[in-house]
Amino acid sequence: MLMLEKRPQPSKAWTLAAPLLxxxxxxxxxxxxxxxxxxxxxxxxxxxxxxxLFSEFAWFYRPQLLIKGAPLALIAIGLSFGFRAGIWNxxxxxxxxxxxxxxxxxxxxxxxxxxxxxxxLMVIAGILGGVxxxxxxxxxxxxxxxxxxxxxxxxxxxxxxxxxxxxxxTLRNPEGMGFPGSRNLAKYDSASSWISExxxxxxxxxxxxxxxxxxxxxxxxxxxxxNVRLAGQSPRAARFAGVNPKLLVLVCMxxxxxxxxxxxxxxxAGPAGQISIDFNVGYGFTAIIVAFLGRLxxxxxxxxxxxxxLTYIGGxxxxxxxxxxxxxxxxxxxxxxxxxxxxxVLTNYRLRFGKGATV
Amino acid sequence: xxxxxxxxGATIAAxxxxxxxxxxxxxxxxxxxxxxxxxxxxxxxxxxxxAVQEHFGDAVETVFVESVPEGADAERVMQQMAxxxxxLIFTTSFGYMDPTINVxxxxxxxxFEHATGYKQADNVSVYSARFYEGRxxxxxxxxxxxxxxxxxxxxxxxxxxxxxxxxxxxxxxRAVNPDVEFKIVWAYTWFDPAKEAEAANVLxxxxxxxxxxxxxxxxxxxxxxxxxxxxxxxxxxxxxEFGPFPRVSSIIDNWGPYxxxxxxxxxxxxxxxxxxWDGIGAGMVGIGEISDAVPADVKxxxxxxxxxxxxxEYHAFTGPLNKQDGSVWLxxxxxxxxxxxxxxxxxxxxxxxxxxx
Numbered sequence: 001m002l003m004l005e006k007r008p009q010p011s012k013a014w015t016l017a018a019p020l021l022x023x024x025x026x027x028x029x030x031x032x033x034x035x036x037x038x039x040x041x042x043x044x045x046x047x048x049x050x051x052x053l054f055s056e057f058a059w060f061y062r063p064q065l066l067i068k069g070a071p072l073a074l075i076a077i078g079l080s081f082g083f084r085a086g087i088w089n090x091x092x093x094x095x096x097x098x099x100x101x102x103x104x105x106x107x108x109x110x111x112x113x114x115x116x117x118x119x120x121l122m123v124i125a126g127i128l129g130g131v132x133x134x135x136x137x138x139x140x141x142x143x144x145x146x147x148x149x150x151x152x153x154x155x156x157x158x159x160x161x162x163x164x165x166x167x168x169x170t171l172r173n174p175e176g177m178g179f180p181g182s183r184n185l186a187k188y189d190s191a192s193s194w195i196s197e198x199x200x201x202x203x204x205x206x207x208x209x210x211x212x213x214x215x216x217x218x219x220x221x222x223x224x225x226x227n228v229r230l231a232g233q234s235p236r237a238a239r240f241a242g243v244n245p246k247l248l249v250l251v252c253m254x255x256x257x258x259x260x261x262x263x264x265x266x267x268x269a270g271p272a273g274q275i276s277i278d279f280n281v282g283y284g285f286t287a288i289i290v291a292f293l294g295r296l297x298x299x300x301x302x303x304x305x306x307x308x309x310l311t312y313i314g315g316x317x318x319x320x321x322x323x324x325x326x327x328x329x330x331x332x333x334x335x336x337x338x339x340x341x342x343x344x345v346l347t348n349y350r351l352r353f354g355k356g357a358t359v
Numbered sequence: 360x361x362x363x364x365x366x367x368g369a370t371i372a373a374x375x376x377x378x379x380x381x382x383x384x385x386x387x388x389x390x391x392x393x394x395x396x397x398x399x400x401x402x403x404x405x406x407x408x409x410a411v412q413e414h415f416g417d418a419v420e421t422v423f424v425e426s427v428p429e430g431a432d433a434e435r436v437m438q439q440m441a442x443x444x445x446x447l448i449f450t451t452s453f454g455y456m457d458p459t460i461n462v463x464x465x466x467x468x469x470x471f472e473h474a475t476g477y478k479q480a481d482n483v484s485v486y487s488a489r490f491y492e493g494r495x496x497x498x499x500x501x502x503x504x505x506x507x508x509x510x511x512x513x514x515x516x517x518x519x520x521x522x523x524x525x526x527x528x529x530x531x532x533r534a535v536n537p538d539v540e541f542k543i544v545w546a547y548t549w550f551d552p553a554k555e556a557e558a559a560n561v562l563x564x565x566x567x568x569x570x571x572x573x574x575x576x577x578x579x580x581x582x583x584x585x586x587x588x589x590x591x592x593x594x595x596x597x598x599x600e601f602g603p604f605p606r607v608s609s610i611i612d613n614w615g616p617y618x619x620x621x622x623x624x625x626x627x628x629x630x631x632x633x634x635x636w637d638g639i640g641a642g643m644v645g646i647g648e649i650s651d652a653v654p655a656d657v658k659x660x661x662x663x664x665x666x667x668x669x670x671x672e673y674h675a676f677t678g679p680l681n682k683q684d685g686s687v688w689l690x691x692x693x694x695x696x697x698x699x700x701x702x703x704x705x706x707x708x709x710x711x712x713x714x715x716x
Binding site: 060061064160165168177180267271272276277278279281312313316317319320321325326327 | 436
């Protein structure tokens with residue numbers, strides 16, 4: 001008989017091995033899926049996971065990985081603080097949108113003045129926008145005990161409506177012939193977040209790497225990182241250790257909101273270029289997967305963001321070159337999270353064969 | 360002598376066959392905003408792609424990527440197609456406009472065709488269909504069919520293309536039924552079955568017994584079917600599976616002939632940047648079979664309207680027409696010019712509510 005026995009401590013080896021095993025299982029089952037669709041499984045897997053890195057056109061795809069991965073990493077790093085402390089901000093997508101709107105509004109207000117001060121001001125506005133949007137569920141939780149999962153999620157839809165109204169009204173390009181959408185910030189030198197478009201470098205990529213380093217230092221070396229971990233593992237112990245749970249909620253919401261807002265600003269001022277009705281493409285939600293895939297660890301998140309970016313870009317290549325349906329790619333991305341959660345059982349439980357063992 | 364001519368002939372034949380062999384098939388790429396199975400907009404573009412494939416056979420290779428978000432992702436997918444050797448790329452949604460222009464700058468040897476936009480370049484053509492002609496026919500039928508005199512309209516985004524459709528439908532509904540009232544819901548999506556169904560239900564609850572949609576899924580059709588007594592029209596695609604009732608007719612986008620012509624132009628080396636805006640007459644817009652749920656006299660008058668639009672004898676925007684605020688837009692007998700239509704951002708007189716700003 002097969003039995004599960006709870007480990008006294010989560011296994012260190014499995015914590016590291018689980019994501020890798022999940023990726024391997026995804027490749028195998030994804031391959032079976034592709035074979036069932038009548039595509040060569042090995043070639044398809046190779047197209048998705050290796051072509052963006054090593055094919056003839058890798059010079060084009062590698063920078064694209066940075067562009068696609070940076071917002072994911074930036075948002076996921078912010079989320080990881082709250083998730084470790086048991087504070088569930090599901091609405092990063094909304095904070096991302098509001099950050100983009102606030103940052104873009106500042107940039108557009110200065111158009112067409114050129115000054116090196118404009119971009120830093122936009123970054124500050126973007127961060128503040130995200131923080132303010134995250135403070136709504138934060139303060140409601142602290143003051144009235146509302147559920148931050150629901151409130152932050154619902155605020156995503158509010159943010160989407162706000163975005164539509166901005167693209168159609170306040171921020172609409174006056175020279176856009178009546179079509180919705182703002183001016184293109186990427187083409188306005190003082191407001192552009194691009195450093196080098198061909199290299200895929202924009203300030204969001206730089207910010208993502210800086211965030212990883214800061215998060216690593218704070219979580220492993222700083223008292224605040226200790227408090228966060230303690231609050232997540234044992235809220236009672238944290239209270240005895242002098243952690244103020246309300247303050248912790250606000251700080252964690254603030255960090256995740258601020259980073260999501262910054263990601264939105266970097267995106268709107270660079271790769272996306274303009275505020276449009278459907279500016280957001282789900283980075284805030286995908287970042288939740290990235291955070292868990294990366295084990296809420298900064299380095300892990302960086303790798304996970306790279307992996308997710310890889311499946312997006314490789315998936316598009318597979319669609320275009322091999323005629324794979326788009327839904328098959330989404331299915332495979334879903335598999336990745338599914339297998340991770342499945343393999344996670346092994347981190348917390350031991351497999352026992354035979355009978356007699358009491359659980 | 361004979362041997363010589365045979366040899367010469369063989370050489371020519373050989374050289375011809377090698378050139379034919381060395382020439383890669385012309386590669387035509389398509390970028391879709393929805394899934395190919397949406398049953399509407401993207402489905403019809405994909406039908407156009409299949410028509411190209413069938414017409415040219417092995418001489419042309421077609422590729423596509425579906426559900427591409429408008430923005431940075433679209434730009435990447437287009438570049439990837441261009442790098443992959445595409446000679447001609449159709450970008451089939453309004454929001455691909457700036458990405459198309461950006462990528463076209465980087466690949467001057469690749470031809471681009473952007474649907475429903477207004478930015479052209481040396482290697483970027485724009486094309487669209489005069490869907491408003493089809494909307495005029497829909498409005499005519501809708502005005503006759505409604506008993507509650509409330510017609511619901513599911514708008515996608517408040518862009519000129521959609522506003523043109525609302526105005527054309529309203530003008531022709533009012534022409535046959537002066538008491539008709541339009542209720543407009545903006546879904547802010549091209550394809551989202553859940554949102555579209557919700558919009559349809561809201562309109563039905565508000566008393567609408569005819570629903571026109573400018574979104575791409577069949578969800579509003581299903582909602583109307585569930586309600587039982589609500590008339591709908593197929594959008595972009597025939598949606599015949601919902602006929603003969605609730606779906607009583609449809610606007611069908613027919614891109615195949617255009618796609619074949621443009622592909623041929625690339626093969627022949629005669630492709631130049633153009634601005635195409637064709638309607639019922641050129642066959643780019645089709646009116647789906649008007650079902651028997653529509654009274655015979657209405658069907659006949661709707662078909663007469665369709666034919667007069669096709670022949671160019673009648674224009675869907677013919678004065679006298681006033682703008683919503685009562686100011687004169689078109690005098691008696693005057694027809695709208697394409698420039699005004701292309702950037703249309705006002706309702707005609709009689710429509711209530713504001714265009715979202």
